[in-house]
Amino acid sequence: xxxxxxxxxxxxxxxxxxxxxxxxxxxxxxxxxxxxxxxxxxxxxxxxxxxxxxxxxxxxxxxxxxxxxxxxxxxxxxxxxxxxxxxxxxxxxxxxxxxxxxxxxxxxxxxxxxxxxxxxxxxxxxxxxxxxxxxxxxxxxxxxxxxxxxxxxxxxxxxxxxxxxxxxxxxxxxxxxxxxxxxxxxxxxxxxxxxxxxxxxxxxxxxxxxxxxxxxxxxxxxxxxxxxxxxxxxxxxxxxxxxxxxxxxxxxxxxxxxxxxxxxxxxxxxxxxxxxxxxxxxxxxxxxxxxxxxxxxxxxxxxxxxxxxxxxxxxxxxxxxxxxxxxxxxxxxxxxxxxxxxxxxxxxxxxxxxxxxxxxxxxxxxxxxxxxxxxxxxxxxxxxxxxxxxxxxxxxxxxxxxxxxxxxxxxxxxxxxxxxxxxxxxxxxxxxxxxxxxxxxxxxxxxxxxxxxxxx
Amino acid sequence: xxxxxxxxxxxxxxxxxxxxxxxxxxxxxxxxxxxxxxxxxxxxxxxxxxxxxxxxxxxxxxxxxxxxxxxxxxxxxxxxxxxxxxxxxxxxxxxxxxxxxxxxxxxxxxxxxxxxxxxxxxxxxxxxxxxxxxxxxxxxxxxxxxxxxxxxxxxxxxxxxxxxxxxxxxxxxxxxxxxxxxxxxxxxxxxxxxxxxxxxxxxxxxxxxxxxxxxxxxxxxxxxxxxxxxxxxxxxxxxxxxxxxxxxxxxxxxxxxxxxxxxxxxxxxxxxxxxxxxxxxxxxxxxxxxxxxxxxxxxxxxxxxxxxxxxx
Ligand code: SF4
Numbered sequence: 001x002x003x004x005x006x007x008x009x010x011x012x013x014x015x016x017x018x019x020x021x022x023x024x025x026x027x028x029x030x031x032x033x034x035x036x037x038x039x040x041x042x043x044x045x046x047x048x049x050x051x052x053x054x055x056x057x058x059x060x061x062x063x064x065x066x067x068x069x070x071x072x073x074x075x076x077x078x079x080x081x082x083x084x085x086x087x088x089x090x091x092x093x094x095x096x097x098x099x100x101x102x103x104x105x106x107x108x109x110x111x112x113x114x115x116x117x118x119x120x121x122x123x124x125x126x127x128x129x130x131x132x133x134x135x136x137x138x139x140x141x142x143x144x145x146x147x148x149x150x151x152x153x154x155x156x157x158x159x160x161x162x163x164x165x166x167x168x169x170x171x172x173x174x175x176x177x178x179x180x181x182x183x184x185x186x187x188x189x190x191x192x193x194x195x196x197x198x199x200x201x202x203x204x205x206x207x208x209x210x211x212x213x214x215x216x217x218x219x220x221x222x223x224x225x226x227x228x229x230x231x232x233x234x235x236x237x238x239x240x241x242x243x244x245x246x247x248x249x250x251x252x253x254x255x256x257x258x259x260x261x262x263x264x265x266x267x268x269x270x271x272x273x274x275x276x277x278x279x280x281x282x283x284x285x286x287x288x289x290x291x292x293x294x295x296x297x298x299x300x301x302x303x304x305x306x307x308x309x310x311x312x313x314x315x316x317x318x319x320x321x322x323x324x325x326x327x328x329x330x331x332x333x334x335x336x337x338x339x340x341x342x343x344x345x346x347x348x349x350x351x352x353x354x355x356x357x358x359x360x361x362x363x364x365x366x367x368x369x370x371x372x373x374x375x376x377x378x379x380x381x382x383x384x385x386x387x388x389x390x391x392x393x394x395x396x397x398x399x400x401x402x403x404x405x406x407x408x409x410x411x412x413x414x415x416x417x418x419x420x421x422x423x424x425x426x427x428x429x430x431x432x433x434x435x436x437x438x439x440x441x442x443x444x445x446x447x448x449x450x451x452x453x454x455x456x
Numbered sequence: 457x458x459x460x461x462x463x464x465x466x467x468x469x470x471x472x473x474x475x476x477x478x479x480x481x482x483x484x485x486x487x488x489x490x491x492x493x494x495x496x497x498x499x500x501x502x503x504x505x506x507x508x509x510x511x512x513x514x515x516x517x518x519x520x521x522x523x524x525x526x527x528x529x530x531x532x533x534x535x536x537x538x539x540x541x542x543x544x545x546x547x548x549x550x551x552x553x554x555x556x557x558x559x560x561x562x563x564x565x566x567x568x569x570x571x572x573x574x575x576x577x578x579x580x581x582x583x584x585x586x587x588x589x590x591x592x593x594x595x596x597x598x599x600x601x602x603x604x605x606x607x608x609x610x611x612x613x614x615x616x617x618x619x620x621x622x623x624x625x626x627x628x629x630x631x632x633x634x635x636x637x638x639x640x641x642x643x644x645x646x647x648x649x650x651x652x653x654x655x656x657x658x659x660x661x662x663x664x665x666x667x668x669x670x671x672x673x674x675x676x677x678x679x680x681x682x683x684x685x686x687x688x689x690x691x692x693x694x695x696x697x698x699x700x701x702x703x704x705x706x707x708x709x710x711x712x713x714x715x716x717x718x719x720x721x722x723x724x725x726x727x728x729x730x731x732x733x734x735x736x737x738x739x740x741x742x743x744x745x746x747x748x749x750x751x752x753x754x755x756x757x758x759x760x761x762x763x764x765x766x767x768x
Contacts, residue, residue: 058671059630060648066572069632069645129630129645129672136610136629147609147633236607238639238736389641390579393572 013441014449020435023276024428025180032273033425040418047411050404051126059129061404067392068384068399073127075376076409079258080120080416081154081230082251082372086259087113087161088223092216101288103438104280104430108270109263110165111429115419117158117226123412146232153225160219167208167215172428174198187426202447205433227251234379240318241383244311250303254372257296257343261368264289266420268362270429280430283358290356293364297347304343322383331382334374342371529662529682532624538616543741544679545619546595546693547702547711547723550747553578553591554698555757560593562695563677568667570651573644575677576692580756589754590747593700595692596621596642596677597732597740604634604643613674619706619741620681622663625673634674639736643676679703689714698751706741 029037054061064071090109094102125131141148177191198204231251234242244250267281267289311319312327326335346364349355355364385399401409423429436446529535555578563569563576575595582589598621605615612628615621623643635643650669661668664681680690684703688694693701694714704711704720711720723729727745 058646058648062647065647066635066644067641069635127631129632129674130628133610133627133629136612136627140610140612140627142609142611145607145609145633147607147631151609233633234636237636238603239636242636390577396572 010445013436013445016439016441017432017436017446017449020280020432021175021179023279024430024432024435025176026424026426026428027274029425030273033421037418037421037425040414040421043414044411044418047408047414050407050411053404054126054408055131061402063399063401063405065392065396065399067389067396068381070127070380070384071399072377072381072401072405072409073123075380076373076412077120077123077127078230078251078376078380079373080116080123080412081226082255082376083259083262083369084113084116084120084157084161085223085227085252085255086263087164088157088219089256089259090263091164092219092223095212095216096220100438101285103434104285105263105267105289106434107165107168107429107431108266109259110161111420111423112259112262112266113161114158114165115416115423117154117161118419119412119416121154121158122415123409126408126412146229146236149229150226150233153222153229157219157222157226160215160222164212164215164219167211168431168434169427170195170198170208171200171205171433172431174200175432176428190426200447202443205443205447224252227255234383239383240316241322241379244307246303246306250300250307253296253300253303254375257293257300258369258372260289260293260296261346261365261372264293264361264365265369268358268365270424271358277430280435286358286361287353287356290350290361293361293368294347294350297343297350297368301343301347304339325382326378331378335378338371338375338378341367342375343368528685529664531660532626532663535622535624535663535681536614536616538618538620539681539685540617541707542618542684543706544598544684545704545706545711545720546598546679546742547704547720547729547745548593548595548742549700549702549713549727549745550590550592551727551745551749552698552700552751553593553747554752554755555580555591556697558695558697559692559701562691566680566691567665567678568669570669573646573650573669573675575642575644575675588747589756590750591754592744593692594640594642594732595742596679597640597738597742598679600739600741601737603637603639603738607633607637609633618681618684620679621676622678622681623666623674623676624663625666625670625675626661628670628673630672630674632674639733639738640740643674645674646671 050061062071062073087110090102091106095106125134128134137148137151141151143149173191174195177188177195180187180191228248228251231247235244235247237243264286267285271277271281308323308326312323315323325331346368349360349364354360381399385397389397433446437443530537557578560574560576560578564574567575569575576593578591578593580589581592598619600615600619602613602615602621604613605621608614609631610627610629612625613621613623613634625646630645632645635641635645646669649671659668661670662682664678664685666675666678669675683690689703689712690701693703693712696713699713699715702711702713702718702720702723704717706720709720710717711723712718723745724743728748729743729745731740731743733740
C-alpha cells in the first residue's frame with residue numbers, strides 16, 4: 001500500500017515538473033514585447049549618441065557647472081546602486097532565512113540587480129571628465145579615497161551578483177539547450193556554451209547549491225557596503241545636507257525599498273504579458289511582497305525622520321537654508337510629493353489586504369520607483385545649489401539638466417531595462433528547480449526527472 | 457609663422473632641460489640658472505605679436521617679453537616635491553581691500569585662464585545683518601589638512617612639503633570629488649576645451665603654473681610656485697595696488713606684500729589674524745586680518761560685474 005502511494009506521489013511530482021518546464025520556457029515576444037524592445041533600443045541608442053557628443057565636446061553639454069558640479073548622472077548612479085540591492089535581499093537574505101515563497105522571485109530580482117549594477121558602473125564613467133584615464137585608478141589608486149572603495153565594492157558586488165544569477169541558471173540553460181525546438185543556430189550555440197556541459201547529475205546540484213549558499217553569505221556584507229560606501233561619497237564631505245552620520249543606514253533602507261518596488265513591478269509585468277506565469281507568481285506572492293514593502297517603507301520612514309527632522313529641530317545656519325529650500329522653498333513641491341507618493345502612500349495602501357492585490361501593488365511599486373529616483377535627485381542636487389554665491393554667472397546658480405543629459409540618463413535606464421528584457425526573452429525567468437523545491441518535491445526526483453520533457 | 461618656430465624652439469629647449477633634470481645629469485639649481493640665461497639670449501630687435509590683457513594686439517620687442525610663468529615650472533613628476541625647507545603662508549588684509557580686482561586680473565592673465573574659470577574671487581561679505589560689509593579676496597586656502605587631497609582617488613591633487621596644494625591635470629580623472637570636498641568652493645572644472653590665450657599654446661604642462669589647461673580636469677589657485685622658486689611674489693600679491701596680500705615663509709616668520717616685509721607672528725598679534733572656517737579643522741595656510749580701521753570706505757559695486765561677465 002505504502003509503496004503504491006509513494007509511486008503515485010512520485011508520478012504526480014514528475015508530472016508537475018514537466019508542467020513547470022513547459023510553462024516556464026522562454027517564449028517569443030508578441031507585438032507588445034517587440035515594440036517595447038525596439039523602443040528601449042531607440043532610447044538607449046539616443047543616449048549613446050549623446051554620450052559620444054559629450055566625449056567630443058566635454059561635460060559642457062550638461063547643465064552642470066562649477067557650482068552644481070554633480071547632476072543627474074550621479075543621482076542616477078545612486079538610484080542604480082540602490083535598486084541593485086534587491087538581488088541580495090531576495091536571493092541571499094530570504095534564502096538564508098529559508099523563506100520559501102521567494103523561489104519564483106529570485107531570478108527576477110537577481111537580473112534586476114545585475115542590470116542595475118552594470119549600468120551603475122557605466123553611468124559613473126559617463127560622469128567622469130576624463131574617462132580615458134580610468135586606468136589611473138589602478139595605476140595611482142589611493143586607498144584613502146571613498147571613490148576607490150566604491151570601485152572595489154561595486155565591482156565585487158557585480159561579480160557576486162552575476163555568479164548568483166548564473167549558478168542557479170545552469171540547469172535551466174541546459175534544459176533550454178536540450179529541449180527547445182525550432183530556435184536559430186546561434187541561440188542553440190549560446191545555450192550550449194553557457195550551460196558549461198551541465199549534465200544534471202546530483203553531484204552538480206550539490207556543488208551549485210553549496211556555491212549558492214557561500215555566495216549568499218558573501219553577498220550580504222558586500223551589498224550593505226556598496227550602498228553605504230555610495231552614501232559616504234556624500235557623507236565624507238563638509239556640505240550641509242550631506243554631512244550626516246545617518247547616511248549609510250538611510251541609503252541602505254531606501255535601497256531595499258526601491259528594489260522591492262522593482263521586483264513587484266517586474267512580477268506584475270511578467271504576469272500581464274505571459275499568462276502562464278500566473279500559476280507561479282500568485283496573488284499570495286503579491287500579498288507577501290506587499291507586506292514586505294510596508295515593512296521596508298516604515299524602516300525607511302524611520303531613517304528619513306532622523307535625516308530631516310533632527311536637523312530641522314536645530315535649524316543650524318547653513319543646514320537651515322538647505323532645509324528651508326526643501327521644506328518650503330524651490331524644491332518643496334518635489335520634496336513633499338516624493339515623500340508622500342514614494343513612502344507614505346504605499347504604506348497606507350499596502351497596509352490593507354485590498355491594497356495588496358496585483359494592480360494596486362503595481363501602481364504603488366511604480367510610485368516607489370519613480371519617487372526613489374527623484375528622491376536621489378533631491379539628495380544630490382539641492383545641497384550644492386542653495387548656498388548664496390557670488391562671482392558666478394546667473395545661469396550657473398540653478399541646475400537644470402540639459403536635453404542631452406536627460407537623454408544619456410534615459411539611455412542608461414533604457415539600457416538596464418533592455419538587459420532585463422533580453423534576459424526574459426532568452427532565459428527562463430522563473431527557476432524550475434527552485435520552484436519544485438518550494439513545492440516540496442524531493443531532491444531525488446528533481447535531479448532525476450527535471451531534465452525530461454513531456455514530448456518524450 | 458616665425459612666432460611658431462620660436463615657440464617650438466622654446467618647447468624643445470624646455471624639453472631638453474626637463475629630460476636632463478630627469479636623468480639627473482644637471483642639478484636643479486643649475487638648470488634654473490641655465491634657463492634664466494637662455495631667456496636672455498634672444499636676439500635684440502626682433503618683434504613679436506602679442507595679445508594684451510585687455511584684448512589688444514600689440515607688437516613688442518622680444519627682449520621685453522617676460523616669460524615668467526614657464527621659466528621655473530617643474531613638470532608633473534617633480535612638482536610633487538615642493539621647495540625644501542619652506543612653508544608658505546599668505547596673509548590677506550581685509551582692511552585694505554577696495555575691490556580693485558587687480559589681483560584677479562593678473563591671476564587670470566598669468567595663468568592664461570579663459571572663460572569662466574576664476575581662481576581668485578573677491579566676495580562681498582556681510583557676516584550678519586547688522587555688521588558692516590567688506591570685500592574678501594579668496595584664493596585657495598592650501599590647507600594643511602586638505603579635504604580635497606584626502607578624497608582624490610588618483611592623487612591628482614596633492615600636498616607638497618612646502619605647504620602648497622597642487623593639481624596635476626595630466627592625472628586628474630575629472631570625478632570632481634575634490635570640488636565636493638572643498639569647503640571653500642575653490643576649485644573650477646574645465647567643462648569644455650579651454651580656449652588658450654596667446655602663448656600658452658604649445659607650452660609644456662606644469663602643475664606649478666596650471667597651464668595649458670585640459671578639458672575634463674579641475675584646476676585652482678596654485679600660490680604661483682614658479683614665482684616662489686625664483687624668490688618672487690605671486691602675481692596677485694604684486695598686482696594689488698593696496699598691499700592687501702602678504703606672502704611668505706612660515707619657517708622664516710616673514711611675509712611681504714612687495715612694499716613692506718614684516719614678521720608673520722607680529723602681524724598676527726598686532727592685527728588679530730584669523731583663518732576661515734577654523735571650526736572645520738582644515739588648517740588653512742591663508743590668514744586674514746579683520747576689516748577694521750579700513751583704508752577705504754566700502755563702496756558697493758554689483759558683484760560679478762568683474763571677470764565673470766567679461767569672460768562671457
Ligand atoms: S577631479 Fe581630479 S583632482 Fe579632483 S578628486 Fe577627482 S581626480 Fe582628484
